[in-house]
Amino acid sequence: MNINKYHILIITFFVCCTTFSFAHEGATGIIKERMDKFKESKAIMREINKSFANKDFKKIQNGAIKLNKWGLEMGNFFPEGSNTFPSEANENIWLEPDQFKLAIDNFAKASKSLLKISLDKDLDKTIQAFRTVAGTCKGCHKKFRN
Numbered sequence: 001m002n003i004n005k006y007h008i009l010i011i012t013f014f015v016c017c018t019t020f021s022f023a024h025e026g027a028t029g030i031i032k033e034r035m036d037k038f039k040e041s042k043a044i045m046r047e048i049n050k051s052f053a054n055k056d057f058k059k060i061q062n063g064a065i066k067l068n069k070w071g072l073e074m075g076n077f078f079p080e081g082s083n084t085f086p087s088e089a090n091e092n093i094w095l096e097p098d099q100f101k102l103a104i105d106n107f108a109k110a111s112k113s114l115l116k117i118s119l120d121k122d123l124d125k126t127i128q129a130f131r132t133v134a135g136t137c138k139g140c141h142k143k144f145r146n
């Protein structure tokens, strides 16, 4: 009985510690970080979409600022070969780096444009600019996400 308990303790220790070191390994870390960023983008897009109903331009602007900030740093979150499980990053990212960079730029520019246009508080134009941003998400996913 005692020996069994002792074994379980050792096994638990090993499971804990290997998981711990994996979680701190470079590739796993950056993949998780960018996945979190993308999840946040999705939440921001939802928030903006909801804000049209009550014309909450302040919220739209805050969202656009966050998206733009992410667009400006996104390129740093894709070190070569960081598409191991469970990443959905497509290898085209590293085979066509210029095209990937362009897709990031399009997103950064579209979010900046959304911010600028929303300052005028013209709902139709703001919705149009929002759709352009959504188009840059989709455009990139089509080519660079599995």
Ligand code: HEC
Pocket (backbone or CB within 6 Å): 031, 034, 035, 036, 038, 039, 041, 042, 045, 067, 083, 086, 087, 088, 089, 090, 100, 103, 104, 107, 133, 134, 136, 137, 138, 140, 141, 144, 145
């Ligand atoms: C320049 C390319 C690019 C742009 C722009 C882009 N994405 Fe992505 N997105 C990716 C890639 C690549 C992945 C896969 C990342 C991975 O799994 O390593 C991804 C993954 C995601 C995921 C899944 C995250 C997860 O937990 O697995 C969501 C949600 C997402 N993107 C939403 C968005 C939204 C919303 C936008 C626009 C506001 C956007 N993305 C813009 C390339 C892009």
